[in-house]
Amino acid sequence: MPRLSEVLAALDALWPPARAEQWDAVGTVCGDPDAEVSRVLFAVDPVQEIADEAVKLGADLLITHHPLYLRGTTTVAASTFKGRVVHTLIKNDIALHVAHTNADTADPGVSDALAGALDLRVVGPLVPDPTDPDGRRGLGRICELDHPQTLREFAARAAARLPATAQGIRLAGDPETVVRTVAVSGGSGDSLFDQVRAAGVDAFLTADLRHHPASEAVQAASLSPGPLGLVDAAHWATEWPWCEQAAAQLDEISDRHGWDLRVHVSKTVTDPWTAHAASSLPSPATTLPGSAARAPLDSDDSSGAPN
Numbered sequence: 001m002p003r004l005s006e007v008l009a010a011l012d013a014l015w016p017p018a019r020a021e022q023w024d025a026v027g028t029v030c031g032d033p034d035a036e037v038s039r040v041l042f043a044v045d046p047v048q049e050i051a052d053e054a055v056k057l058g059a060d061l062l063i064t065h066h067p068l069y070l071r072g073t074t075t076v077a078a079s080t081f082k083g084r085v086v087h088t089l090i091k092n093d094i095a096l097h098v099a100h101t102n103a104d105t106a107d108p109g110v111s112d113a114l115a116g117a118l119d120l121r122v123v124g125p126l127v128p129d130p131t132d133p134d135g136r137r138g139l140g141r142i143c144e145l146d147h148p149q150t151l152r153e154f155a156a157r158a159a160a161r162l163p164a165t166a167q168g169i170r171l172a173g174d175p176e177t178v179v180r181t182v183a184v185s186g187g188s189g190d191s192l193f194d195q196v197r198a199a200g201v202d203a204f205l206t207a208d209l210r211h212h213p214a215s216e217a218v219q220a221a222s223l224s225p226g227p228l229g230l231v232d233a234a235h236w237a238t239e240w241p242w243c244e245q246a247a248a249q250l251d252e253i254s255d256r257h258g259w260d261l262r263v264h265v266s267k268t269v270t271d272p273w274t275a276h277a278a279s280s281l282p283s284p285a286t287t288l289p290g291s292a293a294r295a296p297l298d299s300d301d302s303s304g305a306p307n
């Protein structure tokens with residue numbers, strides 16, 4: 001059975017902490033390097049439900065994508081919700097380790113997992129890491145579809161392949177636009193519109209898109225280089241596929257070292273949005289003649305219409 005320090009060394013080789021963004025807080029939050037590890041749980045968010053799940057599972061190590069303390073802290077008192085997570089973990093001898101932006105830009109990284117979930121062929125990074133001579137690391141991925149689909153069909157594919165959330169999938173742009181190439185970025189992606197536009201892709205799949213950047217990107221692309229469809233999924237749903245990818249990577253390492261680790265992926269939906277109230281009336285735009293671009297998704301798609 002490996003010690004925590006051995007497992008952490010393997011994780012740091014997959015996702016070197018030095019490759020995290022300056023503002024990020026990655027690495028080990030709590031845990032005794034000499035403790036033995038037999039059971040590992042991967043999750044997106046280090047929230048109380050996940051800490052409780054790790055306890056129930058008998059995990060020794062919880063690995064999350066999001067940091068617990070992104071901006072540092074002066075207290076881990078259990079009277080704070082984050083401190084309660086720390087107490088739960090330490091009382092139950094569970095270590096917490098974070099791989100965030102160092103996992104985003106890795107090869108394979110978070111967006112490779114997102115592309116894989118949708119069966120997209122990855123062509124290369126959307127924002128290449130200049131320090132990677134192979135040109136494979138970086139933020140986001142540019143992908144090709146196996147066959148052209150309309151934006152509406154592509155959004156339905158995302159809804160079917162990504163884990164279900166209350167938000168579902170929103171799309172912006174003409175749903176009948178034909179999509180052959182797509183940029184994907186797990187997590188919040190509206191800072192990447194310049195690169196998306198420069199890549200000349202037909203669509204962009206990401207999360208947390210806001211009104212103005214989304215509106216301006218769609219309007220600008222309609223002039224040049226052509227229509228851009230936006231597919232906005234729940235933040236959690238776009239990053240969850242990484243957990244499965246990362247678990248498979250750790251499984252492989254465990255096999256190679258004869259560690260016999262039991263590696264699990266949490267299926268608990270920790271997206272903060274818990275319900276979606278769709279309007280019972282069509283939005284005003286859908287009633288305008290010739291406004292097919294604002295028609296709802298197919299009625300058999302359970303992801304929720306973009307109203």
Ligand SMILES: [Zn+2]
Pocket residue numbers: 066186187188235239
């Ligand atoms: Zn994220």
